[in-house]
Amino acid sequence: MTQRLTVLGSTGSIGTSTLDVVRRHPGRFQVLALSAATQVDALLAQCAEFLPRYAVMASAEHARVLAEKIQANSLPTQVLQAPDALEVIASHPDVDAVMGAIVGAAGLAPCLAAARAGKRLLLANKEALVVGGALFMHTVRTHGCTLLPIDSEHSAIFQCLPEDRGTWAQRVDSILLTASGGPFRQRDPATLAAITPEQACAHPNFAMGRKISVDSATMMNKALEVIEARWLFDMAPEQIKVVIHPQQIIHSMVQFKDASILAQLGTPDMRVPIACGLAWPERIESGAALLDFATLAALTFEEADAQRFPGLHLSWQALRAAEGTTAVLNAANEVAVDAFLSRRLRFDHIHRVNLATLERLTPTHTASLHDLLALDAEARSVAQSAVARMAA
Numbered sequence: 001m002t003q004r005l006t007v008l009g010s011t012g013s014i015g016t017s018t019l020d021v022v023r024r025h026p027g028r029f030q031v032l033a034l035s036a037a038t039q040v041d042a043l044l045a046q047c048a049e050f051l052p053r054y055a056v057m058a059s060a061e062h063a064r065v066l067a068e069k070i071q072a073n074s075l076p077t078q079v080l081q082a083p084d085a086l087e088v089i090a091s092h093p094d095v096d097a098v099m100g101a102i103v104g105a106a107g108l109a110p111c112l113a114a115a116r117a118g119k120r121l122l123l124a125n126k127e128a129l130v131v132g133g134a135l136f137m138h139t140v141r142t143h144g145c146t147l148l149p150i151d152s153e154h155s156a157i158f159q160c161l162p163e164d165r166g167t168w169a170q171r172v173d174s175i176l177l178t179a180s181g182g183p184f185r186q187r188d189p190a191t192l193a194a195i196t197p198e199q200a201c202a203h204p205n206f207a208m209g210r211k212i213s214v215d216s217a218t219m220m221n222k223a224l225e226v227i228e229a230r231w232l233f234d235m236a237p238e239q240i241k242v243v244i245h246p247q248q249i250i251h252s253m254v255q256f257k258d259a260s261i262l263a264q265l266g267t268p269d270m271r272v273p274i275a276c277g278l279a280w281p282e283r284i285e286s287g288a289a290l291l292d293f294a295t296l297a298a299l300t301f302e303e304a305d306a307q308r309f310p311g312l313h314l315s316w317q318a319l320r321a322a323e324g325t326t327a328v329l330n331a332a333n334e335v336a337v338d339a340f341l342s343r344r345l346r347f348d349h350i351h352r353v354n355l356a357t358l359e360r361l362t363p364t365h366t367a368s369l370h371d372l373l374a375l376d377a378e379a380r381s382v383a384q385s386a387v388a389r390m391a392a
């Protein structure tokens with residue numbers, strides 16, 4: 001049966017890869033809704049190709065421009081813009097599956113809406129779990145949502161874990177998240193102050209959005225992924241380990257109680273976990289190249305250097321601190337990365353902003369979406385002040 005799809009963040013790296021997989025399977029998927037923030041012409045082109053019923057832009061001005069162009073091109077798509085338009089397309093009764101590919105905490109409310117509506121939710125937006133993990137997983141469990149991880153490491157773990165979730169506690173010892181180490185894995189830490197956004201965004205294996213690329217360079221991406229794994233797989237913080245594997249052929253591993261390890265391998269191409277999530281439990285062609293073991297170079301592993309990547313350990317610390325501390329860390333990091341990308345903050349000061357924000361703010365209320373969004377806003381304000389102090 002045709003799967004009717006909403007793609008949140010369709011103009012981004014994950015969004016366009018999702019539509020590339022969809023394009024390869026005519027008749028299997030129907031795109032019901034798409035969303036973007038700023039790229040009007042890219043969304044217009046997607047509307048012309050996939051003819052969705054709805055398109056959402058994040059701001060009224062962008063929505064107005066898109067609506068004019070949709071009309072000028074005689075397309076059938078209705079443009080929506082309202083604070084809750086993303087939630088509307090994420091929970092629409094005619095939608096079967098939602099791809100959560102918005103970057104940052106902005107994706108939390110629509111992903112939660114999809115979970116609350118019991119959708120099949122393909123989750124790339126790791127920040128949604130970092131901000132709202134407990135509430136998010138409670139909503140998934142109580143509303144019949146099928147949650148499928150899209151982040152490559154978590155898709156790998158999902159594929160390696162036994163299907164019967166009830167047996168994990170007896171069978172699984174730990175999770176081994178692999179990390180590339182980013183573009184500065186071998187760079188002298190003393191030279192990190194002069195890093196430019198262009199250098200930081202040059203990921204060794206994946207072409208991704210700018211925010212996650214900077215996170216990979218600081219290894220804050222792996223810190224967010226440790227927190228994401230804690231919630232997705234209900235593991236204690238000490239059961240989640242990180243190992244650098246620069247080639248990113250092994251996408252992550254599960255270590256069992258008997259010392260056996262299962263790993264998932266493949267070409268580093270996000271269309272693989274996306275196709276896996278779109279079709280699960282079936283398997284469909286993704287467009288990715290097959291791994292050629294005859295020409296594959298050595299697979300190597302190393303420990304992350306705490307001096308070069310001081311942010312990595314904040315994940316375990318935040319998970320052990322008061323609930324909501326991971327939301328504070330996420331907000332601080334979003335503010336700091338944005339300041340770095342707009343050349344208002346040094347690369348090596350991203351960690352200092354994160355630390356300063358964590359030191360200033362102890363969360364108290366985290367039970368509802370409203371609480372979490374208020375905490376997110378407060379942490380952003382504290383982090384902005386830290387950025388201003390460091391830039392002065």
Ligand SMILES: NC(=O)C1=CN([C@@H]2O[C@H](COP(=O)(O)OP(=O)(O)OC[C@H]3O[C@@H](n4cnc5c(N)ncnc54)[C@H](OP(=O)(O)O)[C@@H]3O)[C@@H](O)[C@H]2O)C=CC1
Pocket residue numbers: 008009010011012013014015035036037038039040058100101102103104106124125126127150151152206207208209210211212270
């Ligand atoms: N890229 C990758 O390979 C991977 C990404 N992820 C995760 O997937 C998510 C998306 O990453 P990626 O595709 O790289 O990011 P991109 O920056 O490439 O794309 C983000 C998408 O979200 C939209 N968007 C941005 N801000 C807002 C907002 N405030 N409200 C609504 N929409 C918004 C953008 O619209 P517009 O472009 O129109 O401005 C775009 O469509 C992130 O959480 C990331 O960590 C996980 C694993 C791998």
Ligand SMILES: CC(=O)[C@@H](O)[C@H](O)COP(=O)(O)O
Pocket residue numbers: 151152153178179180181182206215216217219221222270
């Ligand atoms: C493709 C993906 O899932 C990204 O999270 C990517 O793996 C980044 O990896 P590193 O953060 O290890 O560089």
Ligand SMILES: [Mn+2]
Pocket residue numbers: 151152153225
């Ligand atoms: Mn990842």
